[in-house]
Amino acid sequence: MQIPALQNVAAPGLVLPPNPNAGAGAGSAASPSSFSDLLMQQVSHLNDLQLNAQDQSQALATGQASDVSAVVTAVEQASLAMQLAVQVRNKATDAYQEIMRMQI
Numbered sequence: 562m563q564i565p566a567l568q569n570v571a572a573p574g575l576v577l578p579p580n581p582n583a584g585a586g587a588g589s590a591a592s593p594s595s596f597s598d599l600l601m602q603q604v605s606h607l608n609d610l611q612l613n614a615q616d617q618s619q620a621l622a623t624g625q626a627s628d629v630s631a632v633v634t635a636v637e638q639a640s641l642a643m644q645l646a647v648q649v650r651n652k653a654t655d656a657y658q659e660i661m662r663m664q665i
Contacts, residue, residue, distance in 0.1 A: 614639035
């Protein structure tokens with residue numbers, strides 16, 4: 562079941578792979594081919610957001626940054642992306658533990 566209105570909505574910092582039903586040109590070399598590729602891509606993106614926020618914070622602290630709102634936005638975006646990653650990890654851990662509790 563797809564909800565078209567919410568199909569393109571993503572959390573801050575989350576880069577979704579292209580929709581495979583969008584057409585023949587959707588399968589590009591940049592799209593992940595497996596879950597592990599998708600996970601590595603998202604962790605790399607999270608790391609980039611964290612490094613960007615750190616660089617901008619340091620620039621603000623040393624007086625090199627002139628736009629405080631851009632720094633605050635970058636820091637909040639990195640914070641939200643980290644919170645999302647932690648929640649996804651928690652859900653995956655809970656699912657794994659639930660599967661391990663199942664009796665066969």
